[in-house]
Amino acid sequence: MRQTVVVFSLLILALLLLFQFSKYSLISGDLQVEYIMAFVALVFLGIGIFINKKTQKQQSASSKTLDFKRIEELGLSKREYEVLKEVASGLSNQEIAKKLFVSESTIKTHVSNLLVKLNAKRRTQAIQISKDLNII
Secondary structure (H helix, E strand, O other), X not given: OHHHHHHHHXXXXXXXXXXXXXXHHHHHOOOOHHHHHHHHHHHHHHHHHHHHHHHHHHHHHHXXXXXXXXXXXXXXXXXXXXXXXXXXXXXXXXXXXXXXXXXXXXXXXXXXHHHHHHOXXXXXXXXXXXXXXXXX
């Protein structure tokens, strides 16, 4: 939290300095307005790229590889695993059925099998267990 406050404080300070510089340049007549605007745009482009790279590093560090051995140990079929991924993305049985081109009762059967294999009572609990086991 402290780091975020410091970064935004520095950004605000840089913006204020940039405005003061552009004001001075306009008063003295050294630079044209277009050059100042281009400079401001380049500064903020650089800041955006820096922030994007920083967030990409955090996302890649937090992403985990899937444990395919665990999927096999649980005895999940390919279709059950597909259904599990769709359940994790928040789709209803009807939406999953349309997406996978099967009937809704088939999806209900797959969800029931998933709950038994994951030893879960609810879909949300199955998703949490799956995340803990690193299979989704």
